[in-house]
Amino acid sequence: MIVTSHNGHTKSYLKPRFRVDIVDERCIRCGCCVEQCSFDSMYFDTQYQRIGSTDENCVACHRCVVFCPTQAITIHQMSIEYKHNDHWRPDVIEDITRQSETGGVLITGMGSDKPWTCYWDKLCLNASQVTNPSIDPLREPMELRTFLGRKPDRLEIDPRTMEMKTTMGPQVRIETPIMFSAMSYGAVSLNVHEALARAASLAGTLYNTGEGGLHPKLFKYGPHTIVQVASGRFGVHPAYLDVGRIVEIKIGQGAKPGIGGHLPGEKVSATVATTRMIPQGTDALSPAPQHDIYSIEDLSQLIHALKEATNYTKPISVKIAAVHNSAAIASGIARAGADMIAIDGIRGSTGAAPKSIRDNVGIPIEMALASVDARLRAEGIRNQVSLVVAGGFRTSADVVKAIALGADAVYIGTAALISIGCTVCQACYTGRCAWGITTTDDKLTKRQNPEIAAERMANLLHSWSHEIKEMLGAMGINSIESLRGNRLHLRGVGLTRAEADILGVRLAGE
Amino acid sequence: MKGLLNPDNRYGDDKSSAACSLFGMLDTTGRRFSSEAVIRAITNMHDRSNGLGGGFAAYGIYPQYPEHYALHVMYMSQAAKANVETYLRAEFDIEHAEPIPTSPANGIVNPPDVWRYFALPKQLDGLSGDDTVVQRVMHVNTSIADAFIFSSGRNMGVFKGVGFPEAIARYFRLEEYQGYLWTVHGRFPTNTPGWWGGAHPFNVLDWTVVHNGELSSYGINRRHLEMFGYFCTLQTDTEVAAYAVDLLVRRHGHSIETLAKILAAPLWSEIDRMPPRERALHQTLRQVYGSLLLNGPFTIIIAHTGQMIGLTDRIRLRPLVAGVRGDVLYLSSEESAIHLVCPDVERTWTPMGGEPVVGTVGVAPGPPKSAATTQAAGRKSARGRG
Ligand code: SF4
Ligand code: SF4
Ligand code: SF4
Numbered sequence: 026m027i028v029t030s031h032n033g034h035t036k037s038y039l040k041p042r043f044r045v046d047i048v049d050e051r052c053i054r055c056g057c058c059v060e061q062c063s064f065d066s067m068y069f070d071t072q073y074q075r076i077g078s079t080d081e082n083c084v085a086c087h088r089c090v091v092f093c094p095t096q097a098i099t100i101h102q103m104s105i106e107y108k109h110n111d112h113w114r115p116d117v118i119e120d121i122t123r124q125s126e127t128g129g130v131l132i133t134g135m136g137s138d139k140p141w142t143c144y145w146d147k148l149c150l151n152a153s154q155v156t157n158p159s160i161d162p163l164r165e166p167m168e169l170r171t172f173l174g175r176k177p178d179r180l181e182i183d184p185r186t187m188e189m190k191t192t193m194g195p196q197v198r199i200e201t202p203i204m205f206s207a208m209s210y211g212a213v214s215l216n217v218h219e220a221l222a223r224a225a226s227l228a229g230t231l232y233n234t235g236e237g238g239l240h241p242k243l244f245k246y247g248p249h250t251i252v253q254v255a256s257g258r259f260g261v262h263p264a265y266l267d268v269g270r271i272v273e274i275k276i277g278q279g280a281k282p283g284i285g286g287h288l289p290g291e292k293v294s295a296t297v298a299t300t301r302m303i304p305q306g307t308d309a310l311s312p313a314p315q316h317d318i319y320s321i322e323d324l325s326q327l328i329h330a331l332k333e334a335t336n337y338t339k340p341i342s343v344k345i346a347a348v349h350n351s352a353a354i355a356s357g358i359a360r361a362g363a364d365m366i367a368i369d370g371i372r373g374s375t376g377a378a379p380k381s382i383r384d385n386v387g388i389p390i391e392m393a394l395a396s397v398d399a400r401l402r403a404e405g406i407r408n409q410v411s412l413v414v415a416g417g418f419r420t421s422a423d424v425v426k427a428i429a430l431g432a433d434a435v436y437i438g439t440a441a442l443i444s445i446g447c448t449v450c451q452a453c454y455t456g457r458c459a460w461g462i463t464t465t466d467d468k469l470t471k472r473q474n475p476e477i478a479a480e481r482m483a484n485l486l487h488s489w490s491h492e493i494k495e496m497l498g499a500m501g502i503n504s505i506e507s508l509r510g511n512r513l514h515l516r517g518v519g520l521t522r523a524e525a526d527i528l529g530v531r532l533a534g535e
Numbered sequence: 536m537k538g539l540l541n542p543d544n545r546y547g548d549d550k551s552s553a554a555c556s557l558f559g560m561l562d563t564t565g566r567r568f569s570s571e572a573v574i575r576a577i578t579n580m581h582d583r584s585n586g587l588g589g590g591f592a593a594y595g596i597y598p599q600y601p602e603h604y605a606l607h608v609m610y611m612s613q614a615a616k617a618n619v620e621t622y623l624r625a626e627f628d629i630e631h632a633e634p635i636p637t638s639p640a641n642g643i644v645n646p647p648d649v650w651r652y653f654a655l656p657k658q659l660d661g662l663s664g665d666d667t668v669v670q671r672v673m674h675v676n677t678s679i680a681d682a683f684i685f686s687s688g689r690n691m692g693v694f695k696g697v698g699f700p701e702a703i704a705r706y707f708r709l710e711e712y713q714g715y716l717w718t719v720h721g722r723f724p725t726n727t728p729g730w731w732g733g734a735h736p737f738n739v740l741d742w743t744v745v746h747n748g749e750l751s752s753y754g755i756n757r758r759h760l761e762m763f764g765y766f767c768t769l770q771t772d773t774e775v776a777a778y779a780v781d782l783l784v785r786r787h788g789h790s791i792e793t794l795a796k797i798l799a800a801p802l803w804s805e806i807d808r809m810p811p812r813e814r815a816l817h818q819t820l821r822q823v824y825g826s827l828l829l830n831g832p833f834t835i836i837i838a839h840t841g842q843m844i845g846l847t848d849r850i851r852l853r854p855l856v857a858g859v860r861g862d863v864l865y866l867s868s869e870e871s872a873i874h875l876v877c878p879d880v881e882r883t884w885t886p887m888g889g890e891p892v893v894g895t896v897g898v899a900p901g902p903p904k905s906a907a908t909t910q911a912a913g914r915k916s917a918r919g920r921g
Contacts, residue, residue: 191823506821511752
């Protein structure tokens, strides 16, 4: 195999994607942009005493733009026109070019950028008019409190003493139906992990450790932590299981269903190594399957082993990617004893994934959620599990629509990162994130101050929660449980009849 | 399912919502009285209905058949009658069958053929008599076209149809009946012309519900009840309230107080202030039964043998007034109707949102201990007028 890097000796045929423009009259030569650009695009041109850019290195992360004190920098899409072709699109041509230069699998970061139908954008919400007063959340109570965990069909109460005779499984309370998705320490920096933990604590919700273990410094946020047990078993030990509020078994992830994870050795710093319990500088490879789970009964054993290990004090969640037969799989998971099922759709994000997988494998979360909720109801077991969905949630309205379709709560990942500067430049896999998010580089990680980042994330949750309350109030509902699975508050626009049937919604005007 | 095709839903609406007048009257000694007072009361609230639905539930009216289920059936075609009777004969021992006596009344047009059957279920399939009856009623209502069982309890009956409630009373000659508990409903539906089955009260076994309001939670209430074998065929939100009551009280064995705490759950801010044991109970009730919370503006009067319960939504968006005189408990949408039929009423009060008013045969009725404060607080937060 010929492996040559386009930064190496062979001439690359790739054209730069962006053009960095610096207005020379504005530039005061402070050097800030050079300092901030972690992708080696900006440099100080000593010959001409001005700032120059290596455009082909620019990923459009906008770090320089934001930090330039004189607004001297703009980033443009390179407008290099190809002969128009709907089939051989520029991105296709460029991918092939890149592959022919490296001989490797194309790796990328964040969620799919392909134009998958976003069903959230094709669903309208309802509002009260005349027959039913809308409710103003600023004046009236409006409740978002949600409990995750297995619920019985029926509660038995002794009518004389009012003593409850049914024992409930462990329940975890969140004050807003939005949680932070699994992002491992290693994929993101320790400061970001800490920010997530603090934001979750501030907002009364949970964050998820991902599969990289938990730094001891963050143990104190345990009541707001979902600890993940994934195929690599990185960082899983008794104290880790003990400290979390929920234990999540990760089977799959929306951005890369069916494949494992790969944290390159360069990102495995000394602390990452200790947290993951692996040698420093070694690649952290998560196998594609969990090697002790080759069937549903194996999953059941692991669920029960974890319940046993945590003394039945924590709900056990199973996270899967949304795939073609999610409904049947979810039913199996519920029957295998899970208390919570997390489903991650095709637009789900990642630190690094093969592009071919990210952009082609899995199904949209809307369809998976609708069919899973309907299936669990048809089988009369919807109560047994909480349903959490993930995969590209962008707005409070997306969240409201997901809950109306049947989710108990959603996970957000990308949106949380955007709140601390991420511009979805998709360069996370490089480990050079200029925003100090998806990196373990000592210098770059300092760009995130956990306290400020936590506040920004908590603000985002606060604003979404408030918007959710406004939308609930408009529908004449004052508690989130009356929205959950209440598909009558959704109407489809621009959906085929078959799509509407799968989503279990009527079309607008019906 | 024939639901979407029934005449009440020719436009395919999800649910019909209605503003309404409600009235209920219970003699807690069990003494039976005529329908005269309740008819006068509901007539006084004429403006709250629009002639598209009225109905009555009366308890203690069939003392001659105390053990038999009184099945009231409406037929929209002769074929339906033949089909239902074949089915009923196969599934029930029918003690007596007759057309329900009617007289022509103003404003009553195109009435269906209405019959009643006093019957006991034959085969119990290992189910209780009640469960069997529920299942048979569901069968007729979902799979036999043009027929509808609208009352299926013992020693009680529902009479309802399209018309103002006072006309419905005249049509069914209700002056001829004596009961110890009556509830009445005048309907103001917001969508279709209404069909006879869509009028209130809604019934399953001896449970009846009359309702003023619109349930924004209907979609999930219905989907939750489907998991327990209840299928909503009427696209009328009150239906879910009737089934929820049957599920929670009869099948899950909850008390009326617990029922109220589920249908109109206390707010979390209230639960958080409760002493630990009570807090745990209320929290668990919301965790388990959150999908049955009735959300949106409502007042309902629930009745079953020996008991009448009034309940409003937790933020009291629809009116309810209670009154007591001696052994008699009154519930009404408007206080004036109580004063009209009982000028010497001893006490009236406005219940708090979500706080049930319960009248039980054998128990002297009365306002809650906190009635004085209740009254003031209740008035303050009452803002809806259905
Ligand atoms: S990579 Fe980011 S910091 Fe560097 S030039 Fe491009 S936009 Fe600016
Ligand atoms: S940050 Fe702005 S002002 Fe400073 S050197 Fe760069 S372009 Fe010039
Ligand atoms: S986390 Fe950093 S590298 Fe990844 S998309 Fe966001 S800004 Fe780019």
